[in-house]
Amino acid sequence: MAQTCYDLVVVGGGINGAGIARDAAGRGLSVLLCEQDDLASHTSSASTKLIHGGLRYLEHHEFNLVRKALQEREVLLRAAPHIIWPLRFVMPHDEGQRPVWLIRLGLFLYDHLARRELLPGSQAIRLRRHPAGQPLQPRFARGFVYSDAWVQDARLVVLNAMDAAARGATIRTRTALVKASRGARQWTLELAPEGGALETVAARSVANAAGPWVGKVLGDVLHAGSGKAVRLVKGSHIVVKKRFEHTYAYIFQNPDQRIIFAIPFEDEYTLIGTTDVDYEGDPAKVAIDAAEVSYLCEMASRYFVAPIAPQDVVWTYSGVRPLLEDEASDAQSVTRDYSFELDAQAAPLLSVFGGKLTTYRKLAEEAVDRLAPLLDCSKPAWSAHAPLPGGDLPQADFELFFSSVRQRYAWLPTGLAWRYARNYGSRVALLLGDAHATADLGEEIVPGLHEAEARYLVQHEFARAADDILWRRTKLGLGAPPDAPARLQAWIDARGQADFGAVEERDYPERRAVL
Structure with a gap:
C-alpha cells in the first residue's frame, strides 16, 4: 500500500x-x-509561566544557560507581544538569607550577560515607600526590583x-x-x-x-x-484570590535556599510556586500533595502580612519536568x-x-x-x-494595538476586548469576523465564552474537547460553574468536527484594518 x-x-x-x-x-x-x-x-502547560533567564541558576554557575535564556527573552518578547509581556519582580531582602552584596552581584550579571533593549534594569528599593511593600510584613524594609517576562505557556x-x-x-x-x-x-x-x-x-x-x-x-x-536519561521532577503551583492590587510580582528567598514566586494571575488571582520534588510515577497522573500545598502556603506567609492557608487555595496544578540527568544531589540543583x-x-x-x-x-x-x-x-x-501567529503588532507594541482594537470594536465590553487582544493578537479580526454587536458572537456557552470564540478555537487552534478550551487555550475554567465543561463538551459534540469545516488561512482585510 x-x-x-x-x-x-x-x-x-x-x-x-x-x-x-x-x-x-x-x-x-x-x-x-x-x-x-x-x-x-x-x-508545557504546568510551568510558572515565565520567560526568564533564571536568576537562581547563577548560583549554580550556569552562566551559558542564563545568557542563552536572556537572549531568547528578547527574541520572544518581539515574536509574541500579545501573549508575552514584561513583568517587574520584587525581591524583598531577608536578612537571614543571601547577603546584599551577593544579590547585587547576581543582578548586575543578570542585567549584563546579554544585550537588553526592551526591559529596564534592576534597582534597589525601599519597600516602605514602594507600592510592592504594602502587602509585605514590615520587617522587610528594603529589596530589589528586576525585569523578566510573563507568558501564556x-x-x-x-x-x-x-x-x-x-x-x-x-x-x-x-x-x-x-x-x-x-x-x-x-x-x-x-x-x-x-x-x-x-x-x-x-x-x-x-x-x-x-x-x-x-x-x-x-x-x-x-x-x-x-x-x-531524564530526571523527572515534579513542580506544583497553587492559585489563591488576589493578594495585592499592584502589577509587580514577587520572588521570595526561603530558609531552604529555594525560591518561590508570587505572580499576578488572570486579573483576580495570585499564582504561587513552584516546588521541586523528585517524581517516579506516571507523568500523566501527576498531582500536588498536601505537603506541597503546606510548603507553598508557609513560604508565602513568611512574607505576606495576611497569611495564606490551604483552605485559601482555589486551584492547583502540577507538571513533571523532564530534566537532563546530571547526578545533582537535589532536584532544585538539576x-x-x-x-x-x-x-x-x-x-x-x-x-x-x-x-x-x-x-x-x-x-x-x-x-x-x-x-x-x-x-x-x-x-x-x-x-x-519571525513573529508567531497574532504577534505581528506594529512596533511589537501591545498597548498601541489594544487602542486600535478598542476603536474598531467599540461595541465589545472592555474586559472581553482585552482578553481577545491578549489571547489572539492581530488574529482578533479573524475571530470576530463581521460581528458588529455582542449578539453577533452567538450564544454564551459558558461565562465569558461565546460561540464565535469556541468555533475559532476548534477551526484554527486544534481544540477538540472542553478542557482544551477552558484550561489551555484560555483560563476560563477558573471560576466557571461546575457544569461548564459538560455544557461546552455538549456544544462541541452536537456539531461534530465536520460541521466546523477547515478554514483556509489567508490575509483577511479586517486584519489589516486593525493593524
Missing part, C-alpha cells in the same frame, strides 16, 4: 516538539507532528503548532505513535488516532520530543538505546539546560533531553540544524525574527 512519506515526524506536542515542527516546516521540510493528547497537555505551544501548520506541517493531536520499524533510509511508523483506525506513515527521520516520556518512547516504541542525542547509523533519530520554556526556540533551531544535512536541506535558520 502506498504510504505518505514525510521528511520528519516529530513525536510530542509540547513546546519542544511544536517548536521543532515549526522550524523544520519553515525550512521547507515535510513534517508531521503527533501528540497522544492535546497540545501542551502536560509539562499553553498558548505559546499552540501558536508554534499553528505556525508550523501554516508552513505546511501536519499536526495530529490525540494520535499516539504505537509502533515503529527502522530501515537504512526511512522509518515506518504506526499511528493510533483516538477513536480511529490505525494508520501507517513513512518518515526519513524522527525527532523524539516526548518530554517525560522520551525514554519510554525510545525503548518501547523506537527500540533504540540511549546514553542519556540543570535546566538541554542536550540532544543523534543516531544516524540508519534512518536518523534525534532525541531531546531536558530544556526549559524560555529556550525552546533555540533548542528547536539547533535540533533542525543537526537533522538538516541528513535530509539534504540547506535552508538556514529563520525563526529568530
